[in-house]
Amino acid sequence: MSISSVNYYTSTSSTSTSTSSTSSSSSTLGITSSDFLQLMVEQLQNQSPLDPADTDSYLDKLVAYASYDTQTAISDNLESITSTLSSTLSSSGLGYIGQTVEVTGSTTSLEDSSAEWTYTLDSNAASTTINILDENGDVVWTGSGETDAGTHSFSWDGTTTDGTQLEDGGTYTLSIEATDSDGDSIDGSTTVIGKVTGLDVSDDDSLLKIGDASFSVENVLQILAS
Structure with missing residues (x-):
């Protein structure tokens, strides 16, 4: 034989349940800023009247939630660009x-x-x-x-x-x-x-x-x- 080849990835209970559900959803696709806003409303409705949440703190959260969808979209786009670039480098041989x-x-x-x-x-x-x-x-x-x-x-x-x-x-x-x-x-x-x-x-x-x-x-x- 000659071997030769050719080259050539209750209220307290209610609040606890919502938090758990949202935490679970955050690890899957499809979560949006509205989900976070719904959670915040739930927390406001069930907060203690004797110890209300700080207003500034909630305003900060509102700003953060409002930008969540944008940040997610940017992250997805960057991932897509990286994947496309990697595929191009591999198929062209440059990599x-x-x-x-x-x-x-x-x-x-x-x-x-x-x-x-x-x-x-x-x-x-x-x-x-x-x-x-x-x-x-x-x-x-x-x-x-x-x-x-x-x-x-x-x-x-x-x-x-x-x-x-x-x-x-x-x-x-x-x-x-x-x-x-x-x-x-x-x-x-x-x-x-x-x-x-x-x-x-x-x-x-x-x-x-x-x-x-x-x-x-x-x-x-x-x-x-x-």
Whole structure:
């Protein structure tokens, strides 16, 4: 098998009951300033004549209640704007710039003498061979890989099989050949891990750049901690 992917949220009792009901409503959608005013009227009707509430205090409450609906509307609008902006940044790819991501694919760029992939084997293998191919399809490095089923990380430092250190830049492809004890190929998949260095919007599709390699935004699997 050769595993290779294409890149690309009473009165006292009455007052107590009203307070409890309003408190419960405040935690749900649909509450308005009129609800608060109704509660205040209830409190005025049931206050002690010997100890009436302070007039200034109630005036302050009236002002606060009058502005409640406006404050709520502003909060909802800000939440909507934030959500829209976040969605736009994500779909356009701008939010990925500078982030280390994992994307579906097998071709990446050698940057700072490092290229990283993961490869997944669908079942245990008797033998696994890892090949790194250059842009011309020539094998520049080969070695043995993990044989257990599951996902494995692989990092290459840009050194060829014969010990030559390759310069940064260019693109290299990971190819996995895994077989079972009967010599049959084992299926699997590969991903690329790297820091997004740019965004190509020259075509209809926004392409993330990891060095010289390009990936579709739709191929991003996750953002990794730096």
